[in-house]
Amino acid sequence: MADRRLDLALRLRPYRVLLASRAHAQMQYRASFVTDILGTVGVGLAEFAEVWVIFHNVDVLGGLDFTAALLVFALSNLAFSLADMFVGHLDQLPRYIRAGQVDAFYVRPLPLLAQLMTSDLSLRRVGRLSVALVALVIALTTADISWSATTVCLILLTIVSGTAIFSALFTAAGGLQFFLVDGAEFTNAFTYGGQYAAQQSQQVFPDPLRIFWTFVIPTAFVAYLPTVAILDLPGDHLAPPWLAWCAPLAGALAWAFGGLCWRFGTRHYQGAGG
Amino acid sequence: MKTFWLLVKAGFRRHSTYRLALLAGMTTNSVFGIIRAYILLAAIASAGASIGGYDASMAVAFVWWGQALLGTVNLWGFAEVKDRVRTGDIAVDFLRPLDPQLAYLAGDLGRAGINLIGRGIPAVILGALLFDIAWPPSGVSWAAGAISVVLAVVVAFAGNFVINLLAFWLVEIRGITLLWMITGGLLCGLYLPVPWFPDWLRTIATWSPFPSMLQQPIDILAGRVVGAGIATSLAIQLFWVAALLGLGQVVLRAGRRRLEVQGG
């Protein structure tokens, strides 16, 4: 048993070392690092302001009151910030290709995607992450929740699945960069757009769009569906409370798709030649 | 004056080669526009018939004109000037016959032009196809709206220009540019109409140049501001144009003096 654990630790060691070196490099420039963190705090606060201003004018939006909306905001931003921190840089692939970095990755004994993921760590996202965490704590403490082990389990499951879903989106975006020229802005529409959609009550969208955000790009599983379940809200025909528990499944499917996009991308790179 | 127009055309051409970028921008506009439109519509439905003077079709117009003008008005700023200050290339600009501020303004207007045509108009058309959008109620509104857009571009440029010039004195202006971007994005009326803000925030916004960059032209084009209100709106924009361009000139001269003292 101890051998198994040792083996896993050994297998992950290269990635730990790579990430640690990135973190170290980023923290070296203390002043600009702090500025960047404050910047992402600002972004988080601006996103929050949007929710807050709306509820300054109405009491209920899409079947959610302010506390519920805050929970949706918190969960979506938390998952996105985590994913962004670890794999948000995948759409920078063209830059890596131009610098010949990708070829350097190919001659190292590690999978290409894993190397690309660990080639950068956007520590500054921790600013937006903090805003999301604070919002989460406030929402969970002020909301009327019947706490139980199931609830805690659901919350943790949601965060993990949500991060997985967004990571899969970033991976798909990365894979598409092999095909597109300067395609980062195009894929941003779906990664950042997906986050924007996840931040809302799904009830504001018409049914066809809801089906898209639930079954095609499954951002509804990141925050809205879990919120319905956690707060014991009635939900509706497209948001039954039990659907929230399918978040891991959504995450897995998203990853299958993201992985496929990535495969196509690398095949294209090796076939067409950088 | 002729040089000015040549530079406008050059800016136009430079950015028109970025066709793929324009297409990508269209996609972004569409996704965010659609989501935001539904949010605002749901909010208005929840509140009754209107919020802050915006009914459903006006709110939709707000969203899509906002997306349309997002690329046209340079809200996020540009790095060109501050980079040139940092490398010292700005000295070359001072030697040219046309005032640097006007030269960069010309380029920016060109860029705004191509963005309006390539990204802006399609965004509005898309919005109109998908939603029930409120059009400018009269020819006066159309004309005033057009003028307002041009003024908005200039206000945004002028403000960014001053921020960029701070590079003459500060080594790291990243913090300031970030602050400008975030505050600006919030207060200009991009995410939500300024009239929806709580009183205190609305006051802060109104005292800043940011609403003149987006909110004012949108309000005219959405038909929320009509008649005498248009005149006031344009007057406010003109004030900021004058103030910020003037400030830009002052700062530019100060920067030039500093450059000469330091020896480039």
Added chain:
Amino acid sequence: MSIIETRDLVRDFKRTRAVDHLTLAVQPGEAVGYIGANGAGKSTTIKMLTGILKPTSGLVRTCGIDPMRDRIGVARRVGVVFGQRSQLWWDLPLRESFGILAAIHRLEPSAAAARTARLVEQLEMGPQLGTAVRSLSLGQRMRAEIAAALLHTPELLILDEPTIGLDVLSKQRLREFLVQERRERGTTLLLTTHDMGDIERLCDRVLVVDRGRLAFDGTLPGLAATVGAQRILVIDLAEPSPDLTDVPSTTLVESESGGLRQRLAFDADATTAAAVLAHVSARHGVRDLTIEEPDIEDVVRRIYAASGRS
């Protein structure tokens, strides 16, 4: 088992055929020079050997492994240095790059430390260990890249234009290091270069590729002999002298300034520069001299002409 094997290897791009039915085999321990004009297909071949590019058709095996099937297996056994691109981390001190690579290759820490120390010592990189890679000179960086490529003790070392842009002294030290490394570990060497000096010092076998096709596969003297490529000794004499037409195994190419500067061409396998110089200086005062090597492009062109177009 050959350490590199290709059979009828073909690689097409949109409009060109970069590698054209390349068939070759390299045995363990060999040192092979791979030369050809720019765009002749050298880098493309290396990319196919390492799994970066997929062949259009044909077979390729590196250390007995198909790079497309098991890229990671190849990466464990091969070290690659790309002359133009860096595999080190720009913003970190050099020693950290070595540490990261040791972790990537899953080297046992004490073995890694010993290996790193040895390489650093042999390549004289000690003083640079604390410097960020981006601050290193080109010569220092190339030595660092080679150390990095050898850290995991690969069976095969592939060098893509490693001495480009280096000064004479750096080139020499690099070559000597590689010779010693080969002697100690029997590492196979595949070297692409434009520099004949590299080939002379390091390689016992030369592959010449032209427009994707293998035009020559043999030894360097054989190469020179095949094309009759000649080296030229440019002699500056102490005073104007009559034409030097009597030096054995040489041809007078040119005589300038009334015989003050004379150019003698000679075949590498017929005589040596030293012998020519000795002959001339025994009879005249020699003030200065330079040696012009046969231009690679020239050699390749001759090869291509000699092999004939099929």
